[in-house]
Amino acid sequence: MTRTDILNAVIERTGARSYLEIGVRNPADNFFRVRCARKTGVDPANERALGVGWAIHPMTSAQYAATSPPPVDIIFIDGDHTAAGAAYDLATFAPLCRLALVAHDCWPGEGEDTGPVKPADGRPWCGGVWQAWSAWCCESGPWRRYLSLDDHGVGVAIRTASPRAPRWPQRPPDLAVWLGSWWRWCEPWR
Numbered sequence: 001m002t003r004t005d006i007l008n009a010v011i012e013r014t015g016a017r018s019y020l021e022i023g024v025r026n027p028a029d030n031f032f033r034v035r036c037a038r039k040t041g042v043d044p045a046n047e048r049a050l051g052v053g054w055a056i057h058p059m060t061s062a063q064y065a066a067t068s069p070p071p072v073d074i075i076f077i078d079g080d081h082t083a084a085g086a087a088y089d090l091a092t093f094a095p096l097c098r099l100a101l102v103a104h105d106c107w108p109g110e111g112e113d114t115g116p117v118k119p120a121d122g123r124p125w126c127g128g129v130w131q132a133w134s135a136w137c138c139e140s141g142p143w144r145r146y147l148s149l150d151d152h153g154v155g156v157a158i159r160t161a162s163p164r165a166p167r168w169p170q171r172p173p174d175l176a177v178w179l180g181s182w183w184r185w186c187e188p189w190r
C-alpha cells in the first residue's frame, strides 16, 4: 500500500473535500493521483502550476503559512525532511487541519538515510521525520494516531473532535481491517 492509496482511502472515508500537500516534487508521483475536489500544493522547487480545482504554490511551507491559509480537510506533510523542519510543519499545519493529518517517511528502514542532509547518492531520505512524528504524537491533542509501516512509514492522525469523526471506526483493529493492510497502533501515542 502506498502513501497515495492511504491518502485516497482517508479522503474517501472522511468525505474530505479539500487537500493540502506540503512538499510536492513531481506532482505526477502523488499530487495528481490524489482524488479530492480541491487540491493545493506547496513546494519552493515547483513552478507555479494551476489547474481546475488545484494550485501548486512555489514557496516554502513557512512562506505559505505566512499567507494565513484557510483550514483544509486533509493535510499531507512531505516537505522539509529535517527533524526541525518536519516538526515545524506538523506544529504549524495541524491547527489548520479539519479531518486528518498525514505524514510521509515516518518509519525508515535499513536502506533509508536518516541523517540531517539529503544523501547525494540517491538513497531514499527519511531524515528526521520519524523523530518529529514521534514527538508530535506524544503531545496531547484531539487526534487518534496511526502508523502504516508501508512506503517508508505513513503516519495518520484523525481529528477526534471533528463532527465527521464518528464516521471512523472507534477502535484501531477496525481500521486495520478496513484498510486491508497491516497497521501498527501506537498505544503510547493515543
Ligand SMILES: C[S@@+](CC[C@H](N)C(=O)[O-])C[C@H]1O[C@@H](n2cnc3c(N)ncnc32)[C@H](O)[C@@H]1O
Binding pocket: 003, 021, 022, 023, 024, 025, 026, 029, 030, 031, 042, 043, 044, 045, 059, 060, 061, 062, 078, 079, 080, 081, 085
Ligand atoms: C520527498 S519530496 C515530496 C514528494 C511528494 N510529496 C510525493 O509524495 O511524491 C520533498 C519535497 O519537499 C520540498 N521541500 C523542501 N523543503 C520544503 C519546505 N520548507 N516547504 C515546502 N516544501 C519543501 C522539496 O522541494 C521536495 O520537492
